[in-house]
Amino acid sequence: MLVFLSFCWETGGSAHAQLPSSAAPQSPSSPFAFTRAKRKKSRAPVFLQRNLLIVKATLNHAGPYNFLLDTGVSMSIITSAELADSLKLRHGQQFRVMGAGGMDSGLLAYQTDSVRVELPKIVAAHMTWLVLSEDVLNLSGYVGVPIHGILGSELFRSFVVTLQPEAGEIVLSAPAAYKAPKGKQWTSIPLSIQNNKAYITTPVQVSDSLTLPLKLVLDTGASHALSIELDSDPRLKLPPQRLSADLGRGLTGLVQGYLGRVAKIELGRYTLRSVLTSFPNAADVHRRVEVPRNGNIGYELLKRFSLVVDYPHERLLLRPNNTFRDPFEHDMCGVELLATGPDYRRYLVLRVMPNSPASDAGLAVDDELLSINLIPANVFSLTQLDRMLHSEDGRALLLVLRRPDGNLHTATVKLKRQI
Secondary structure (H helix, E strand, O other), X not given: OEOOOEEEEOOOOOOOOEOOHHHOOOOOOOOOEEOOOOOOEEEEEEEEEOOEEEEEXXXXXXXXXXXXXXXXXXXXEEOOHHHHHHOOOOOOOEEEEEOHXXXXXXXXXXXXXXXXXXXXXXXXXXXXXXXXXXOOOOHHHHHOOOOOEEEOHHHHHHOEEEEEHHHOEEEEEOHHHOOOOOOOOOEEEEOEEEOOEEEEEEEEEEEOOEEEEEEEEEOOOOOOOEEEOHHHOOOOOOOOOOEEEEEEEEOOEEEEEEEEEEEEEEEXXXXXXXXXXXXXXXHHOOOOOOOOOOEEEOHHHHOOEEEEEEOOOOEEEEEEOOOOOOOOOOOOOOEEEEEEOOOOOEEEEEEEOOOOHHHHOOXXXXXXXXXXXXXXXXXXXXXXXXXXXXXXXXXXEEEEEEOOOOOEEEEEEEOOOOO
């Protein structure tokens, strides 16, 4: 998912300058530590939903609460104002949040300091967070489980982090004691840590005749494979075969653009081909970034590797796993579902793409999905439904939906690879 955030000082007037790095809220370089000084390693549960990593953490001895684990966020964010109020978090410096394209979102955020954050056998005794005044991103509805915020660079700055979602855990290692895994399949890629974000520079073949070294944010909180910002380099162009699409959600609404494919991207000794790539419209991307970059690399691509994210030694270690050769696929239905209800098992149609199989079958916004192939929809998680909609070109799905007026509608959707 593409989420574009920029935090600015509230000046009290109509103009709001971007927060300079020298004035940005600062936190210790290693906010987390082991609860026992002699400990060298800890394991924390993690689960994967819709290509997003989710960890549980307690705040000020309350919880646990669910947080997206996101290398693309330099300072952790609490998206639930209700949670912040229930914890009686102190309101510090206030910000006005600028959204995609530099538009004033009308959203406020405030800094809160000295929050105690705990995961198994580790603690950040005095961590600084940003708290949004309103949960405009609705990450819970997108993911299908309650999400209370985003845990960002603080964890990665403190430890060497091994991501093992297939085993349901992350491993947090003391940097001084960490020994890199051995084996010919492992490859190491340099990381550049700037403003608490990690960047890689790697060759991307953007057309048949052009390969460029692109600087990409390492973004485990993005569910796509690759995103390229065309206005970052005049040599970057849209591919001839492309699909107009809603790419995600920013603070001021939808981020629109195109989906296409790049011929290949190289990561160390490994090459991934025909990579599904997002090309957001320049007007929808906030370009006043402090660190020039060409885009970001998300978890749809990263999940094809066993990963060690090593901020302390400025490197990314990768080894292909059993999904390495899986094709990169887009939604073959053309519908986006929103999870609602107390258990997030009620599914509403949020958007229908024009000229898509869903549109051709008569699906409409605010329809409620009741069943799929005669199986009640609430049997499935949102992740499972998402997989069905990506599953197989030509596959037929029988849907039963309830219209907003209560009438039932039966539709047969034939999945189609559109890009």
